[in-house]
Amino acid sequence: MMRAIALCSLAVVTATPAMADLAELLPEPLRPCAERHASESDYLLALYDRGWRPLARQVETRMANQVIAEGMAIEYLPDGIPNAWQLTRVILEESAPSDEFLMSHVRLERDGQYLVLMTPEPEPDWVIVDCIVAGTNLPGLDMMTERFGFEGNEFPWFTVLHYFEERANDSGFLAISGVRLTVPPENVPGLSATAIVNISGNFQGLP
């Protein structure tokens, strides 16, 4: 049975109280995903400034695709997995990269982390951005828990985090969520990703 709380199921996530600025929970390299920029090119420039590099060659993008696909499999792990060996098997079985999805977005790399940037065609006066970041060590997850406390669900082999901030005057929202495996890396050999962070921004007003 699939876990009820999926990262994108923001409808069931309540607004986190007393949140001064959710974007500040993110480490510097991920801040552009929580900012309002005018275009995909501008988001890319902001990410390059934070040390991300674009991937274009096939061998690079294949690696990125695998890491991201594993991250997305972690995002939707079923509940009730009996042991770490089964955890690895499920992630690898569910992590066939979706070429159609990944080929329609730019992928970036920074220190062994991989990011997919999604910027749908902007609607009038609205900017929508989504970043998916996958890898084996995502400092964003640590920063979220250290600075804000745990807000999510714990499962035997993984932890789900989710934070949500609605902007004032119905001017959009920022949602940050993540899943991290909580078993030692040596217990999940063969995985390229053990964590995923998903940042969704929705901003009224073009920069």
Next chain:
Amino acid sequence: MTGPFKVATLGLNLACLTIAPAAAQDGLPPCLDPLPEPAAYQTAIEADGWALVTDPATRAEAELSAYLFLHANNFFPDAFATGADVVNFVQSAETALAQGRGPMQIFTRDGTVLGLVVDETYPETVNIVCLLAGNDLPLAAEYQAADPESFDMGAIRIGFLGLPVEDLVSTRAIVSIRLLGPEGFLRILPARDGILTQLIYSAVE
């Protein structure tokens, strides 16, 4: 296909040339003058300060940079509307390079890549194609400015220049290409400026 694929397709875009003085090749590697032996081009290029690339990984990256502009010359990519369009363009060049790979020697100098194709497939004819790739190559802009008929189409700005021919030389031409698009997209590319040269001469004395 190997060499003939590259040379023939480059030739397709050389039908209408603005004729430039021979001095237009100043600053280019020695690819536009006949040499006694085709093997002499490598020596001449190295004497011009270019270093032959032998490391396989470096070579693969540099070869793709050089080939990117031959691919652009052949297929005139549509304007880059998204970053993914750029990624897909690079990967289509990679695929075409893998399928149509001929022997190409790769050199570098000051961050610029040079690919050399020596094609002797056709009897008694030597085709020398050089592919220069880099970022903000001054010569690329100069060549486009020198060609009053240079134009933008899709994702490229392209200009063609012909150089004087003599005796055994039937073609001496320069094609300059600049890839166009938003800055954030262009940084995905391994290079954004390219200069292609073609020399065709008879090997019969």
